[in-house]
Amino acid sequence: MPDVCLYFQVHQPHRLISPQNDRTRLKPPYEDDALNREILNRVSDKCYLPANKMFKQRIEESHGLFRMALSLSGTVVEQFKKFRPDVLESFQELVATGGVELLAETYYHSLAFVYSDKEFQRQVDMHLDMLEENFSVRPRVFRNSELIYNNSIAAKAETLGFEGIIAEGTPAFTEGISPNYLYRAPDTARIKTLMRNHTLSNDLAFRFSDSAWGGYPLTWEKFTDWVGQSPGDLVNLFMDYESIGEHQKAEKGIYEFWQKVPEVLIEAGSQWVTPSEAVSIYPSLKEYDCAKVTSWADAERDLSAWYGNAMQQEAMAKIRELEPKIVSCGDPVMLATWGRLQSSDHPYWMSTKGGADGDVKNYFSPYKSAEEAYRTFMDALADLEYRLQACAVHA
Missing domain, CATH: 3.20.110.20 (7-stranded beta/alpha barrel)
Structure with a gap:
């Protein structure tokens, strides 16, 4: 046993x-x-x-x-x-x-x-x-x-x-x-x-x-x-x-x-x-030689739950792009906000997969569609980037 x-x-x-x-x-x-x-x-x-x-x-x-x-x-x-x-x-x-x-x-x-x-x-x-x-x-x-x-x-x-x-x-x-x-x-x-x-x-x-x-x-x-x-x-x-x-x-x-x-x-x-x-x-x-990235999400068990479409890829690229601006700004509120926006749930809700994987995503998502999840997230990122620009001007 x-x-x-x-x-x-x-x-x-x-x-x-x-x-x-x-x-x-x-x-x-x-x-x-x-x-x-x-x-x-x-x-x-x-x-x-x-x-x-x-x-x-x-x-x-x-x-x-x-x-x-x-x-x-x-x-x-x-x-x-x-x-x-x-x-x-x-x-x-x-x-x-x-x-x-x-x-x-x-x-x-x-x-x-x-x-x-x-x-x-x-x-x-x-x-x-x-x-x-x-x-x-x-x-x-x-x-x-x-x-x-x-x-x-x-x-x-x-x-x-x-x-x-x-x-x-x-x-x-x-x-x-x-x-x-x-x-x-x-x-x-x-x-x-x-x-x-x-x-x-x-x-x-x-x-x-x-x-x-x-x-x-x-x-x-x-x-x-x-x-x-x-x-x-x-x-x-x-x-x-x-x-x-x-x-x-x-x-x-x-x-x-x-x-x-x-x-x-x-x-x-x-x-x-x-x-x-x-x-x-x-x-x-x-x-255990695992060169490929694995996860417990979706049928593929890879990163496609978060990087499987153009919306997700753009959103995560923008998160990565903001890092040096966040660090140089030094504002703790903006740093915490950027951190919270990194939760894996946000790109996951942008997934457009169908079948059982899509059903699971829809069960968890607070949005009516992947596109709504994307727009809401990108609006927040756009506002954060605007505030970071203002921070840079006053630095």
Whole structure:
């Protein structure tokens, strides 16, 4: 029976206000506070608070045998502080049990590694500082936004002092090697790569309540059998925290499932381990040479979710173009605004893919179309660039 590593991503972006052709409505940070508050309240009541309570009970009742990991973006913590400090306190209480490991990432849940090494490192440092300030922890394992990964990212994470890094384990890139072992990237000396078991993770995150799915209904007994049939050291279950109660509704039995699974897997012989514990316990099986950039998004599992069309490419090129102007201006409000605009959600909402990928994007997007997402984003960037020009004149 393999052991199990459970990790959840916790993230909310700062959604933007639409100027509706009235540029006078625009001013940094261009955020729709009413919409951000509404969504955060809904997800907090359906997911964050009840899930935190449930997992806290599972950790305490198992005397610490059940363990898990979370990655909280800087933007979601900002919104907790602004709109729901009770939810931040709930996460702090969960972490204080000692059964939850926090992972490092980019503060703004951004694509910074793709376009700026300096900005990437700045955001990682910001995120580490945020975790230390709010949770008094310093992570040992790194997960890049949307599990964006390749050899270079693993090497960079090692230079930053991390002992482990998270990657997607889709067969299209792993060439048949099992995700249920730890690996090492070429030209690294110490850091280990943990691969997401995408099949079992997506059974929980996406297919759980799909009555047309062959595995429906997914019971804890059935899932325990599937884990037991997965050869290897470790089954890595990585997914959005919002899959509990928000994407997979409470009335479909998702809470009953998670209340039972920790105990059932322990009884079956699995050990729950956190990512840093996995790095300490298990050897790296062999080298995982991943030259291409991978992610956990869309069917392609690459960067096409954010760079797949001309709108997305133009938007990200403009973000990159503004970096030297932002740095030279030195205005902390403009720097924070530019940072928040780097959240990967903004170009993702501009995707024009169809099929299942398009359905997922439409579910998450606050816009009626990719074109509306693009116009709203570019209006904010245009106003920011105008203000940067004024800053340069007065410098």
